[in-house]
Amino acid sequence: MAQKRQTGNGSSATRRQFLQTIAVAAGTAWWVSGKAYGLQDSKSPNERLNFACIGVDGKGGSDSSDASLVGNIVGICDIDERRLNKKAGQKGFQDAKKFVDFRVMLDELGDQVDAITVSTPDHTHAPAAAMGLKMGKHVFCQKPLTWSIDEARTLRQLFEQGKSKGICTQMGNQGTSETGLREGVEFIRSGALGDVTEVHVWTNRPIWPQGEGRPAESAEPPKEVHWDLFLGPAPERPYNPTAYHPFKWRGWIDFGTGALGDMACHTANLPVMALNLFDPVTVVAESSGIVEGETYPKNSKITFQFPERKGAGGKTLPACKMFWYDGGQKPDPSLLMGEKMGDSGMLAIGKEGSFYSAHDYGAIWVTLPKTKEFKRPEASLPRAPQSENGANVHFVEFAQACRAGKPEIAMSNFDYATHLTETILWGNVALRSGEKVTISKDGKIESPSTASQFLGREYRDGWTL
CATH class of the missing domain: 3.40.50.720 (NAD(P)-binding Rossmann-like Domain)
Structure with missing residues (x-):
């Protein structure tokens, strides 16, 4: 090269x-x-x-x-x-x-x-x-x-x-860039919901293979597919014609980030932005299990704990938990106060009311209870x-x-x-660790020490940052 x-x-x-x-x-x-x-x-x-x-x-x-x-x-x-x-x-x-x-x-x-x-x-x-x-x-x-x-x-x-x-x-x-998302961020930041201490985010993913081991079969890749370049910085493994390329790589740990990584940058984007949900102090995952160290689980529930922190305009925000669900798992339907629960969605719960979106991007949303009127704030975002x-x-x-x-x-x-990406990927650290992960203020893992290996990896020769 x-x-x-x-x-x-x-x-x-x-x-x-x-x-x-x-x-x-x-x-x-x-x-x-x-x-x-x-x-x-x-x-x-x-x-x-x-x-x-x-x-x-x-x-x-x-x-x-x-x-x-x-x-x-x-x-x-x-x-x-x-x-x-x-x-x-x-x-x-x-x-x-x-x-x-x-x-x-x-x-x-x-x-x-x-x-x-x-x-x-x-x-x-x-x-x-x-x-x-x-x-x-x-x-x-x-x-x-x-x-x-x-x-x-x-x-x-x-x-x-x-x-x-x-x-x-x-x-x-x-x-x-959806107007609805930016309006939603403004609404939550306005304080209309009161102190928000609980956020739920869920997705209908995975819609690709997860929860399975490496295929035993291998084959020569088609002459048009440059398999070594597909692998990039990931460890070497043989080509399989149906397992990875195209699209199915998402569930494989070496290549993808699973349902959480694929969708949370969309579905959790609005509450993370509105509430400054960065730098969790603990993350714990319940799941069907990582299979042979190869693929993310078929389903999971992950709990992120965020401490008291500064929000937009320097306002102090209370400690907050964010719950992530995938693979068919969802929050308690009663939290939606009679609203139909979508296959994907997000819900922010405050002392004065709740904010619900069944839209992957958060562009369409409602406030709960529907019988209560909430004041819409002046626009503050471009x-x-x-x-x-x-x-x-x-x-x-x-x-x-x-x-x-x-x-x-x-x-x-x-x-x-x-x-945003770092917040989300802490969930994968917890999934791969299989234990509750405790994180210091400077972003280092306090426990378990074995989880530190999941913060990154050594690249194959020829690949660098």
Whole structure:
């Protein structure tokens, strides 16, 4: 493999400054009163970002398409050449160079690239995102942001280092840009529910294999599937044609983060943001059990305990428990005061009332009891921009942040996203440990000491952060 570029300076920095200059000239409107903010995208081709897309099918299909609607595609990468060639034939992608190894793509394209998208299995999110950040590229990365807590902390450091240079980021939990979610965050933060001391979040996942051991059968991968690149930093294992690729990798510990990692960045996003549910002090999991150290359980209930902490505006928030349920487990239906319980949902319980959403993103919600009137607060969060050429507004928000060189425009930037991801992944530490995990104020495991091994792992040779 060619040597990696160590920095993204030089002509890359010059191009970024140029994009910011014309973005400012176009005008930046902030509407903290609740109206939409954003930049007016001119038709000048110089204002369009140049994207390199890593993973171009599945969720990567829509992410790369969004990139093509707001920018130019200069490179596409996928470990499966069948999917790669399919994407290369679509409008907006015919002129893009094709790669199977993102490290080679970023090294070769270098300063031609302004931003990257990362839409791969969970275990390769961090290596790809970290390489982009080190090269000075803007990064849009799918959820969960990382496979491990150690990786989340590393990406947070890289984000902080790049923030002053205008390097922008966004995690792909697109519900963050839903107006309903932002209104829900404002409502809970307003204190209308009183002290919130209990949160319940549940999902209908997994809808992929979990709770099973490694298949005994193995086979040679199709010539179009670069299995070694699929494995990435994970330990070597033989290819199986039905077990991992595509889609089914989610339940395998080496590659995915299970039902919790896959969905909590969506379903728990609203209460975590509203209540600053970061840095739990204890996490305990009840589950059907990790199978042979290979896959996450078929079902689980995980309890996160958060201490008294500061909320939005410096307000002191009381200690709070968050309960997570998957694999058919759900909270007591009586907590919903007669409302129908959805297959997925979240419920925040306060002294003065409750907040319930059966929407995966929290964009549609009701207050309980329904007989009680609650005052809606003034808008305090910016609203997502309008779509550009049909692109998802969450991606448009990222693109506008990049053009302006203002990382804070993207609400799921890697400051927030790494903290959200870390909160969630503590649940997987508890699942894998099988014991109650106690965490110190500085984020270290106090007990059991054996759980520390689940904070990260050693990468295979050739793979680094």
